[in-house]
Amino acid sequence: MALGPLVGSIGVIAAVALLLSRDTGYERPERFIVVTSPGTRNVFWAPLPTLHDSTLPPKDQVVHNGQVLIDGTARCAGWICSEQSDRGLKEPVGLALFQKGGGNAWLYVSDPKVGFLYRYEVSLTWRKTLEAGPQEVVARDLKDSAYWLAVDGFGNIFYTDAEAGSISMIAAEDVSKGLAKGRTLLSSETLSQVASPAGLAADATALYWANLKGDQSTGTLLRSNVSPLSLANKTSKNASAAMTLAGRQMAGRHYVFQAAVKDICLAGTNVFFTGDGKSLFAVKADGSSDPTEVASLKQPKGCTYDQETTLFVADQSLNGIYSLPANMQKLRQAKHVRKVVSLKGPQQIAIFYGPSSNKFLQLSN
Numbered sequence: 001m002a003l004g005p006l007v008g009s010i011g012v013i014a015a016v017a018l019l020l021s022r023d024t025g026y027e028r029p030e031r032f033i034v035v036t037s038p039g040t041r042n043v044f045w046a047p048l049p050t051l052h053d054s055t056l057p058p059k060d061q062v063v064h065n066g067q068v069l070i071d072g073t074a075r076c077a078g079w080i081c082s083e084q085s086d087r088g089l090k091e092p093v094g095l096a097l098f099q100k101g102g103g104n105a106w107l108y109v110s111d112p113k114v115g116f117l118y119r120y121e122v123s124l125t126w127r128k129t130l131e132a133g134p135q136e137v138v139a140r141d142l143k144d145s146a147y148w149l150a151v152d153g154f155g156n157i158f159y160t161d162a163e164a165g166s167i168s169m170i171a172a173e174d175v176s177k178g179l180a181k182g183r184t185l186l187s188s189e190t191l192s193q194v195a196s197p198a199g200l201a202a203d204a205t206a207l208y209w210a211n212l213k214g215d216q217s218t219g220t221l222l223r224s225n226v227s228p229l230s231l232a233n234k235t236s237k238n239a240s241a242a243m244t245l246a247g248r249q250m251a252g253r254h255y256v257f258q259a260a261v262k263d264i265c266l267a268g269t270n271v272f273f274t275g276d277g278k279s280l281f282a283v284k285a286d287g288s289s290d291p292t293e294v295a296s297l298k299q300p301k302g303c304t305y306d307q308e309t310t311l312f313v314a315d316q317s318l319n320g321i322y323s324l325p326a327n328m329q330k331l332r333q334a335k336h337v338r339k340v341v342s343l344k345g346p347q348q349i350a351i352f353y354g355p356s357s358n359k360f361l362q363l364s365n
Contacts, residue, residue, distance in 0.1 A: 030354025031306060032130055033321055034069065034107060034122070035314060036092045039345040041072030043092055043109060045130040045352070046341040048306070049323070058338065063320070066343025070109070070120060070132050086135045090114050094149035095302070095348035096157060097122070102355040107132065108149055108157055115143030117159070119175070124354050139170060139180050148263070149348075152202040152228055158185075160197040162212050165189070167197050169232055185231040186224075193218050199263040199273070199302075202228045208271060208285075210261040220261040221273055221283065221291075263348075267305035267326040272313075274300040280313055280324075282331050292331035295324055302348035314346035321346060 031048040044066035053061055075088025094110030094117075104123045111118065117140075121133035138157070146159040155172030165188030174180040185207070188194040196212035207224040214220035224231060261281075264273040272282045272294070280295040280303070299317035306312070311326035321341035324334040 029102065030124075030128070032124075032352045032354070033304075033312060033341055034095065034097060034130070034350045034352055035066060035321065035341075035343060035346045036095045036109060036348045037066075037343060037345045038091045038093050038347055041089050041092065042068050043070035043072070043089070043095075043107075043132075044343050044346075045069040046321070046343070047128070048312070048351070049340055061338070063339050064341050066341055066346075067129070069122070069130055070135075087114070087116065087118075087137075089118075093147050093347055094159065095350055096149035096151040097350035097352060098151045098155045099353060102353050105352055106155070107350075108138065108151065110142065110146040110149055110159065112142065112144055112147050115145070116140050117142055117146055117149075117157075117170075122352060124352070128354075130352060137178075138175055139182065142182075148199045150200045150202045153204060154229075156202075156228065156232075158200055158202050158207065158228065160200055160209065162196040162198055165194055165196060167194065167200065167207070167209055169228065171232070183232060185228070193222055198261070201264050201266045201271070203266060207231060208264055208266065210264050210273060210275075212262065214261065221264065221271065223271075223285070223287070263300075263302045265303040265305060265311070267311050270326065270328060270331070272303050272311060272326070274303065274313070282328070284331070289331055293333065294328070294331060295322075295334050295337050297322065297337075301346065304349050304351055306351055312340070312349060312351070314349050316345050316347060319344050319346070321349060 033046050033048055035044045046064040046066045072089030072092055075086055089111050091113040092109050092111055096108045097105050099105035104121055107120045107122045109118050117138045119136050119138050122130055125131055145161040148160050150158040157170040160167050166184050167186040168182035168184050170180045170182050186194050195214050195218040198210045198212045200209040205227050207228045209222055211220050261273050262275045269285050270282050271285050274280055278296050278298055279293045280300050281291045282294045283289055283291045297315045299315055301314045301316050303311055303313040305326050309327050310323050313322050320339045322337055323340050324337045
């Protein structure tokens with residue numbers, strides 16, 4: 001099949017979508033990607049494609065360069081420094097962003113090399129650039145832990161400790177009190193389906209996590225049968241029960257175990273995940289499907305959903321952020337995967353929404 005007609009048809013479809021959006025008054029909200037880059041010690045940001053960008057032919061679509069949001073090499077030094085002074089970043093890995101509407105957001109960044117969890121207030125300037133406020137210490141004593149972070153719609157923070165075999169939560173109300181202590185929700189000591197937990201995600205109904213040492217017995221990707229708040233409050237007798245989304249169903253299909261599920265993200269009715277291989281997989285959140293390879297990259301890492309139609313995934317080796325359709329009713333190989341942001345060694349990602357997103361986010365929640 002010739003590429004010319006295909007590209008042309010894509011442009012026509014996108015143009016029709018743009019015209020329809022003008023007629024209905026819909027405007028895609030301003031969106032910005034926020035990215036950790038452990039190798040550079042920095043946290044980056046970049047604008048994401050607008051609706052107009054999608055009408056352009058591939059050769060004219062802009063790939064934005066990542067810009068420094070938090071310079072991890074900058075730190076306070078000398079006798080004037082205090083406990084509240086900026087410590088810089090040694091190896092920022094975990095990332096989670098909490099935002100209500102299109103206002104300022106709290107950005108959480110973990111630095112497992114030194115054992116700290118930080119937060120920064122992120123805002124959009126009049127120049128349409130992102131800026132981060134002063135560094136604040138949320139928790140310490142997390143050395144070689146909290147490589148993965150998640151946040152729910154209430155602002156509660158979740159993190160895993162693969163070595164200890166635990167999944168913990170810091171309540172939103174405890175964050176502002178200073179040096180909050182995590183509360184263990186699930187542990188390998190009491191639940192066999194917690195096997196060196198890694199990536200995780202949370203919504204109002206369930207907690208999802210990946211097992212580094214998952215197998216056909218324990219599962220590699222799981223979902224709790226109760227909400228994260230029920231886990232925290234221990235209000236359910238089945239609080240430790242979980243549904244295996246990937247692992248047991250894959251008996252005889254060894255590739256998902258070789259992938260070693262690590263990073264996961266939620267996108268509507270789908271859960272996407274990556275591991276040590278080149279594949280981006282997806283599975284239905286209700287466990288009604290087998291894992292399906294939806295894209296092949298090089299070294300995919302973290303991913304995030306724009307609450308609309310698009311999934312973004314970081315590729316550490318390809319030094320970029322890639323986009324693909326997320327709202328698949330039937331899981332399949334994505335036909336259109338394109339690079340939208342270029343930066344060195346991206347790891348975890350999240351989306352910041354501009355002020356125009358306020359109404360959009362209220363509708364999508």
